[in-house]
Amino acid sequence: MYKVILIDDEPLARQMIRSLLGPYKQIEIVAECGDGFQGFKAIQEHNPDLIFLDIQMPRLNGFEMLELIENPPAVIFTTAFDEYALKAFEAHAIDYLLKPIIKDRFEKSMQKWLHQATVKEHPQVTALVENNIYEGYQHRIVVKDNGLIRIIPAQDIHYIEANDDYIKIVTKDGSYLKKNTLAHIETTLDPQHFVRVHRSYLIPVTQLLRIEPYEKESHIALLHCGAKILVSKSGMAKLKSILGW
């Protein structure tokens, strides 16, 4: 018996997949969720084999939800996305169903997944999540904090520090760890606002209070929150070009 969770904000869309799954006796729908938060909780609780996931959803969207899950289950995306985004899906061999969902296409997806499930291989969805599928920049970062989901608005960030495989996001309410790289998070945030001043530091320009010379060619940036951040030579050049010095 395979466990399946349906995550979509439109009740009708969930009902449709439920009906389409009717003939598959080896499948049990263990939960239906209307947003990413509920989806996250349900996945933690049930540890499903497969999820049907909508992307645009209330509170936490599909990608943000996946970012938070350490070993995500197999995913079939259900989306009204455009062609541009679909290329990213294809590139990572991730299955997707375009809305409106057609029965034939649905069955093909199910056959494919059932085959993959029997030979126990499924494509890694994390690679897709790391691709920036949306156009434009993030205005928030989603982190896990003692099992709770926390959404950090970009303007609350004091600075971000690289920490091995993790990044440490320092905010006015404390600091949070997230499994990610500084290079990746840098590409998702607005480059006019966030500057990589050093191999290990990303800072918002609005936090900048003062810059003082340090040894040789490096500088020290003083932030409003009181932190002192090392600024490399190339970081200094980036700051200069953004601030127009």
Place this chain on the structure above:
Amino acid sequence: MIKKNIHWLITLLAVGVLAVHIFILRGVMLFDWEIAIQDSCISTTLLCLSVWSIVLLIRAYPTTAAIFVYSLFIAALTGFVTTFIEIEALKEWVVKDHTLYKTWLTRTIPVRFIIILIFNGWMATTAALRKNLTGLETRFQQQADASVLLKEAELFKLRQQLQPHFLYNSLNSISALMMISPDKAQDMLGKLSDFLRSSVKRESEDTLPIKDELNYIQSYLDIESVRFGDRLQVLFELEDANAASLPPFLLQPILENAIKFGLYGKTGAVDIIIHIVLESNMLVITITNPYDPDMQPPRGTGFGLEGINRRLFLLYARTDLLETQKNDQYFTTILKIPQLHVQSNTDRR
């Protein structure tokens, strides 16, 4: 106006030159009338011809590149030719056996040449300047035309932006209803067709009466409420604004944004209030939706309001027509549509 006057001015100038010439010959040099008039007429006519040929030559010049160098060269050349012809003509017809006039004529060659050169130079630079100016004007006109085209294309694109997602999701709902409840599917299909039909019709309109717009909004909301079930409640408050009109496709994306903000920010029921009032030639539409201030909008939701702002700027050349306010429970969008402008727009058509 100026162009007409300039012809008179040139004629007047020619007559003036003629008069001064006669005065100098008769009044100052004391030649007899015959010589004075003959010399003056020939000189002035030749001067006019020379100036005219300069204007023609400069107009025929194909580009505006180095036009001033070219005109000065033309001016000098025609100056030489004119002076030469003038002296020869005067010798031929006026001099005869008048020795005093003959010596005077020979002595005044440099002066005559300089006078002709001054006139030619002046005329040449003026003509060059005018040619340059018309060149600039054409370029300016071309640029204005291009920007109008660009503006129309942009408006079209901004209108298009709102459709696809909504359409595909609605089709998916219909597909779902076909399996669950075919009657409801048919109903929804009818609503979607109504919505699309009025979209197509509205595509050609510059402005619409508020009533039409609200009907359109209602058909849009009917579809959204099928998709989101009981979660969506919309309340209209219309205050004596029936005479007002507004450009199409402005209100719907704002509402779409409000619904998205409301529905995607919260999981419970969403009440949206639309308040419409006509205040001294300004249609003011206030849309209030609940939202959770802790929820930052995810990426990809911003286009709605930015697109509206851009369209308002293209339509009214103003940036103060769209405002947003938020407190810890409600997000308010205020859209203002100037009615005078809208009115004159309809008059023009």
